[in-house]
Amino acid sequence: MKHPPGLKGFLLALSLLLGLLILSTGVGILGYLALEAYLAPPGWTILVLALLVMVPGAILVGRLFPWLTDWYYFLPALSFLLVFTLYPIALTVYLAFTDYSGARSGFPDRSTETQVVAQEGPRLLLEEPVEEALRCRPCAGETVEVYAEGHRLRARILEAEGNALVLDRIPPFQAAFVAKVNAFRFVGLRNFSFILSQASKALFPVFAWNVVFALSTVLLNALFGLILGLVLNNKALKLRNFYRTVLIVSWALPGVITVQVWVALLNYNFGAINRLLGVLGIYPIPWLNDPDWAKVAILLVNLWLGFPYMMTATLGALSTIPDELYEAAKVDGANPWQALWGITLPLLEKPMLPILLSSFAFNFNNFYIIYLLTGGGPAQEGRLATAQATDILISWAYKTAFSAEGQSAYGLGAAISLLIFVLTVAISLVNFRVTGALREVR
Template structure:
């Protein structure tokens, strides 16, 4: 009976996830492009090229004038900075909302607004706020007597702009997840620590963080995966500009597919993205498992 109930979900997953995944991996071994992909009037004529696309990626990566290497560096910076602020700000807000303060329900609802609004709407709204002439941030800077910032035209500030937008979008999920973890910690542990004379910092370091670690591990891993693949914010706020200053690997693969119409190479980048995320996930989970085993032995 269990398999009967699981069958509809398995079919949907096979159609929407596994089939496109296998198809994308297969395309990465071909030279598919707009000319040989086929259409209603002609048969596909793309050829199997083996590892040629992967060799081209490696050659570009090690070349002195590599176009892919800066993209990988920007992707790493984008992912690390965003997840860092997601976790630290989310944890801080979760600790505040876990305390008995007045209006706590209202604060929770307000802080969930960025998560409730569709990401493409939020990205477009933030793009207008970063407008050089009429944007909210430059108007505030002008009122304070400070020079306006070329948010979307300067490489450094463009990266700051997209990070600010994505932090605003990602903090609510981390906050809600960590808040659920905090509320699952038994109050008796803190009462025992207070009796032993432990202050708030020691309670946080020796009770809150260890008990919160399983939830934080899953939330951080999901945050890494989602941020690494966050296409909407980059494309809608800066479109990867100026001059690819905010381009990340997923938007780079999108351009290869739908601007250069090189679907074989774009599929190769997709496989590389999948491989990187699998490796990061495996390393992260292995490290957390080793730490838990060490903690049990201690």
């Protein structure tokens, strides 16, 4: 059978593939929920079940529509992209509008764990009054988890009176304990209104520094890389390959380690940098303890980390400029300075622009240098505890959601992430427009 042509064929194939994926995920989730009461299986059972359904399903569909087998080559990449890239993004959008947090995590609250004295169908008798034990008022409508060794079940309370409560389903096992589930709720725009109401303490300064950081780090690295590239591109220079290889070292070392090493080197009292400065007659500089110097420290460390890449990129771009141009310029009596401004720099613009833009996009979300070098600090007055002097948006989001200062406000963190998504996509769109990547696909 031939492949149905055109848009119709494409949509048909896509819907068959997506249908297969959704069907198997659905079976996985349903199977997990069904098994939960009997086995208390780990969460990844969903993935295993889905795979168990998907493989035979794919073979069956392939038999029915032989032309679809060509599309199976896309299936591994497509399913991973959907589950581990696109689904988290959609989930971020959803979580940004909830009050998901450490206290409302969607997991049972073990401090409300109460023993079940007697069970009769959906009716449970607790050892204490329901409202006190589960700390809910009114209790009807709350979600609870009922569990025993190797069994667990989520159910909603239909009514509660004294020590007794009635669930909306019958546990298929002898219940031992019951605990309230700290479900998170949809809160509308509350996270965003919080961000805006605290904008002068967090959003504005953090965003401003984020832009300044990304921009100046790219410009600084590019300038340095350009100079070195021009110097090393001189074919008369002896040992130029040696220099190139040796200078690339900070790119070859894993950044996650070198940044932490820099923390030690920039120490105020006995860091190697301040020792060197002391010999040069400069008083010790509070690299990581002063809000302004910390910013300079970040830029300098990022220069150390990033200039080899820019140097290599410049050398690559320079090698595409034909020598004849320079010879012609020489014949016309241009001096090297004129050749630089008239030939080299204009011709470098086209290949370097996309590199600069993608470097900007990378540094805009360069979490690890900020978090490992300064941890976002030092503390600055009049700021939120999660948004200090050198925090950028992504480290602010991270600290809001996962650090002690942020008190595990996951929903708020997701809202900040959503803002970053919007900004990152905007940068990427500019990048595409400039480089014409979309046209190149054809």
